[in-house]
Amino acid sequence: MLERFFVNTDPIIWLTIFVLAVFVGIEVISKVSSTLHTPLMSGANAIHGVILVGAILVAGSAQSTPILVLGLVAVVLASINMVGGFVVTDRMLVMFSRPKRALDKSAHRELEQ
Amino acid sequence: MTPAWAQLGYLIAAVCFIVALKGLSSPKHARRGNLIGAAGALLACVVVFLVSDIQHLLPILAAIAAGTAIGVVGAYRVQMTQMPQLVALFNGVGGGAAAIVAIIELTEMQRGTAPLFDLIATAFTILVGSVSFAGSIVTFLKLQELMTTRPVVFAGYPILYGLGLLAALGFSIGLVLMPSLLFAVLLAVVGAGLGVLLVLPVGGADVPIVISLLNAFTGLTVAASGYLLENILLLVAGTLVGSAGTLLTRLMANAMGRSVINILFGALKGGSSLGATTVSDRPVKSAGPADVAILLAYAQRVIIVPGYGLAVAQAQHALRQLVDLLEERGVQVDYAIHPVAGRMPGHMNVLLAEAQVPYEQLREMDEIDPEFKQADVALVVGANDVVNPAAETTPGAPIYGMPILHANQARQVVFMKRSMRPGFAGIENELLYQPATTLLFGDAKDTMSKLLAELKALTV
Numbered sequence: 001m002l003e004r005f006f007v008n009t010d011p012i013i014w015l016t017i018f019v020l021a022v023f024v025g026i027e028v029i030s031k032v033s034s035t036l037h038t039p040l041m042s043g044a045n046a047i048h049g050v051i052l053v054g055a056i057l058v059a060g061s062a063q064s065t066p067i068l069v070l071g072l073v074a075v076v077l078a079s080i081n082m083v084g085g086f087v088v089t090d091r092m093l094v095m096f097s098r099p100k101r102a103l104d105k106s107a108h109r110e111l112e113q
Numbered sequence: 114m115t116p117a118w119a120q121l122g123y124l125i126a127a128v129c130f131i132v133a134l135k136g137l138s139s140p141k142h143a144r145r146g147n148l149i150g151a152a153g154a155l156l157a158c159v160v161v162f163l164v165s166d167i168q169h170l171l172p173i174l175a176a177i178a179a180g181t182a183i184g185v186v187g188a189y190r191v192q193m194t195q196m197p198q199l200v201a202l203f204n205g206v207g208g209g210a211a212a213i214v215a216i217i218e219l220t221e222m223q224r225g226t227a228p229l230f231d232l233i234a235t236a237f238t239i240l241v242g243s244v245s246f247a248g249s250i251v252t253f254l255k256l257q258e259l260m261t262t263r264p265v266v267f268a269g270y271p272i273l274y275g276l277g278l279l280a281a282l283g284f285s286i287g288l289v290l291m292p293s294l295l296f297a298v299l300l301a302v303v304g305a306g307l308g309v310l311l312v313l314p315v316g317g318a319d320v321p322i323v324i325s326l327l328n329a330f331t332g333l334t335v336a337a338s339g340y341l342l343e344n345i346l347l348l349v350a351g352t353l354v355g356s357a358g359t360l361l362t363r364l365m366a367n368a369m370g371r372s373v374i375n376i377l378f379g380a381l382k383g384g385s386s387l388g389a390t391t392v393s394d395r396p397v398k399s400a401g402p403a404d405v406a407i408l409l410a411y412a413q414r415v416i417i418v419p420g421y422g423l424a425v426a427q428a429q430h431a432l433r434q435l436v437d438l439l440e441e442r443g444v445q446v447d448y449a450i451h452p453v454a455g456r457m458p459g460h461m462n463v464l465l466a467e468a469q470v471p472y473e474q475l476r477e478m479d480e481i482d483p484e485f486k487q488a489d490v491a492l493v494v495g496a497n498d499v500v501n502p503a504a505e506t507t508p509g510a511p512i513y514g515m516p517i518l519h520a521n522q523a524r525q526v527v528f529m530k531r532s533m534r535p536g537f538a539g540i541e542n543e544l545l546y547q548p549a550t551t552l553l554f555g556d557a558k559d560t561m562s563k564l565l566a567e568l569k570a571l572t573v
Contacts, residue, residue, distance in 0.1 A: 011230050011340075014340055014348065017345065017348060017349065017352075018336065018348060018352050021336075021348070021349045021352035021353055021356070022352055022355070022356040023356075024131060024353060024356075025134070025352060025353040025354070025355065025356030025357040025360070026356050026357065026360050028131060028134045028135040028138065028353075028357065029134055029135075029137075029138045029357045029360060029361060030360065031138060032137075032138035032139075032361070032364070033138075033140070033477075034364075034368055034452040034458055034459055034477065035140065035450075035459050035462045035475075035477070036137065036138060036139075036140060036143060036459055036462075037361065037364070037365060037368075037452075037457070037458035037459035038196060038197075038200075038457055038458065038459035038460050038462075038463055039137060039143060039147070039459070039463070040134075040137045040138060040357075040361060040459075041200060041324070041325050041328060041358075041361060041457070042196070042200050042203075043133060043134070043137045043146070043147050043150060044134065044137075044328060044332070044353075044354045044357055044358055044361070045200055045203055045204050045207070045328050045331075045354075046147075046150065046151070046154070046203070047130050047133065047134070047150055047154070047332075047350055047353065047354050048204075048207050048328070048331050048332045048335045048350065048351055048354045049154065049203075049207055050126075050130075050154050050157055050335065050346065050347060050350045050351075051207055051210050051211050051214065051334075051335045051338065051347065051351075052154075052158060052177075052210070053157050053158060053161045053344060053346065053347060054210075054211070054214045054335075054338050054339070054342050054344065054347055055210050055213070055214055056158070056161050056162070056165075056167065056173060056177075057161060057165060057167075057214075057342055057344070058214050058217040058218060058342075059169060059172075059173050059176070060165060060166070060167030060168050060169060060170075060173060061165075061166070061167075061168065061221075062168070062169065062217070067217055067220060068169055068172070070213055070216070070217055071213070071214075071217055072172055072173065072176040073176075073213060074209075074210040074213035074214050074217070075173055075176035075177060075180065075210075076176045076177075076179050076180040076183070077180065077206040077207070077209050077210040077213070078180065078206075078207065078210040079176070079177045079179075079180025079181050079184060080180045080181075080183050080184040080187070080203065080206050081184070081203050081204070081206050081207035081210065082154055082184070082207075083180065083181045083184035083185060083188075084183070084184025084185065084187050084188045084199075084203050085184070085188075085200075085203050086147060086150065086151040086154065087184065087185055087188035087189070088187075088188035088191065088196070088199060088200075088203075089137075089147045090144065090147055090148065090151075091188060091189070092193070092196070092463050093143045093144035093147055094144065095193075095463060095466040095467050096140060096143065096144070096462075096463070096466050096472075
């Protein structure tokens with residue numbers, strides 16, 4: 001308990017990390033083409049599924065049954081968000097790469113002829 | 114304290130997420146980026162089990178397995194046309210999870226005197242998490258057409274919204290001053306109400322922008338719960354999604370020529386009452402597949418404007434065959450992709466990629482739009498709003514200001530439509546009644562195959 005008080009009496013460090021992460025977030029997607037808006041939204045969506053870590057933490061330290069049940073609900077919801085998000089994004093992106101391979105093949109055929 | 118190796122593990126996971134977002138913004142590295150992100154998430158979950166004293170191990174693992182199963186089945190079952198709804202749902206459950214985590218943290222805080230910032234972060238997470246959860250559910254209902262896709266506005270809306278905001282502020286202060294479960298539950302209820310109110314006035318075509326905004330909201334709640342749980346990874350990952358999501362929302366809104374505020378609250382000004390709800394009975398020129406086949410076969414330049422209706426009818430494959438046949442005849446064919454074609458920005462690219470249309474034939478709006486002037490035929494398949502001149506001529510229309518594809522500048526315009534029902538945005542399209550416009554009625558897939566057959570007959 002004392003430790004948590006200690007860490008959080010220094011919110012400036014957390015604020016620093018927060019502000020830097022804001023700029024990184026803006027910077028990394030600043031040049032995205034509209035073609036990729038849908039997968040990008042879905043991929044970012046999957047990343048915040050990492051709240052699963054938080055859900056595991058609170059469920060893992062639950063002291064009473066109602067809290068445990070609530071925590072487990074959070075774990076289920078967070079895993080749907082995280083796993084489902086990454087899988088569905090991958091499904092979309094596979095389609096993006098497939099026509100390219102088909103094209104490569106036809107290019108080869110032309111070369112052979 | 115968290116040991117150094119675990120902190121390092123979290124750092125690696127955070128870097129994975131940054132690389133993932135970076136990769137997702139270029140077509141070349143998108144898939145790899147997503148997989149790196151997934152690896153980072155997996156690493157984070159392994160670390161938390163190893164480093165923290167996790168009790169109730171079996172129930173937690175079972176819950177993860179259940180969530181994973183639901184997520185995977187959902188992700189594989191969904192049709193590409195329903196993608197926006199699924200993203201909304203996934204986003205909503207994430208927001209819900211964050212709100213629950215904050216509520217549980219609060220019950221543990223009560224015993225000691227919790228630091229002020231912790232309580233503020235708790236109030237924020239509960240409120241915004243519930244907004245995101247309820248808002249996402251309403252967007253899902255709208256996109257799945259389980260409720261009306263039109264903007265819902267009622268007389269007392271601004272007052273109710275204002276009261277909701279005041280109540281949210283009041284309960285937040287209450288929670289910070291007197292941490293109790295009561296305030297937490299009240300805050301969650303008000304948050305859910307605000308979430309519903311936020312999405313109700315948004316028209317169907319704009320809903321995807323709201324999904325992106327709610328996505329950013331969920332990111333911020335995850336960041337706040339990272340502060341609460343003293344977990345740097347959650348803080349970094351949540352903030353990344355929050356800021357990237359906010360920027361993405363603005364980019365999408367720009368693609369529609371609108372501001373985010375206008376999308377959220379535009380309907381309140383009463384502008385969108387213009388939308389047509391009934392089937393129009395004004396005279397139009399319609400033709401059969403044979404006529405259209407001739408028109409296409411003897412054209413030199415054809416531009417196709419695909420829309421959501423094409424994908425719903427699963428006619429992309431037939432369309433691709435049609436295009437192949439036309440190209441064999443020496444007709445130059447391109448697809449004009451409006452940034453918001455489909456039901457969310459970039460959606461049409463996914464749908465056509467599914468039909469294995471070569472990436473090179475998909476031309477973005479700015480590039481292809483000037484070429485309509487030289488086109489003999491603009492073939493509009495299952496699209497409506499993206500070619501609707503009302504976006505430029507009718508200031509009151511919900512889509513006013515959205516850049517459109519100028520299909521009306523082509524010598525001939527052929528609309529493939531199911532019926533005269535207006536588009537998703539619910540606006541009458543003047544283009545349908547112009548002399549150069551021909552309508553080809555019927556189910557897109559069915560008509561497309563007939564068109565294909567006629568064209569083959571001409572070619573032989």
